[in-house]
Amino acid sequence: MRWRKTDLQQYVQAKEYIDTILLPLVPIQLSNDEEADKYSSQAEVIASLANGIEKELTGRTMLVPNYHYLKSADKTTEVQRLNNWAADMKEQPFSHIIYITFDSTWKKQEKALTENLLWMPAVQSGEINSKEMQRIIRDQVSQTVDLIRSFW
Structure with a gap:
């Protein structure tokens, strides 16, 4: 399920089955052209990764x-x-909130977070629509889905 009206209407009817939130953490840095390019590319990849995870775990997760x-x-x-976001989400029957990110600086803050953090090394090269990049994303989705299932 995703954050859209039709999915939220379904969620309300099936709350007891959907127990996991996926929340991508995405940095923005516009003050530096090279950094902006890097982070915008990472945002595209993490969106593709999160969508793949949600698709694999449909019926149990909300992106x-x-x-x-x-x-x-x-x-x-x-x-x-x-x-604070997590506390609000826990008002619903979400048992698991999983943050996914390519930003390694979150690892230093992991103990202060009340929920699970999945940090993955960012893929730095390749066009998002290339066959090679899509293969890499599929591999990451598969590995991440297995890890998320271990939380359940």
Whole structure:
């Protein structure tokens, strides 16, 4: 399920089965052209990855909109915001909230997060629509789905 009206209507009717939130963490940095290019590329890849995970785990997960933050932002503040988001999501019967990111700086904050963080090394090369990139994403989806299932 995704964050759209039709899926949310289905969710309301099937809450007891959908127990996991997927929340991609996506940095933004427009002040540096090279960084902006890198992060926009990563945003495309993580969107494709998150969509693949949601598709594989349909009926058990909800993919919510990306959490965007300035790359240079104070992570302590961002951790507080994410923990507040998680508390709100826990008001529904979500047992698992999983943050997925390519940003390794979140690993330093992992203990302060109230929910699970999945950090993956970012794929730095290739066109998102190339066969090679799609193969890499499929492989990451498969490995990530197996890891998420271990949380259940």
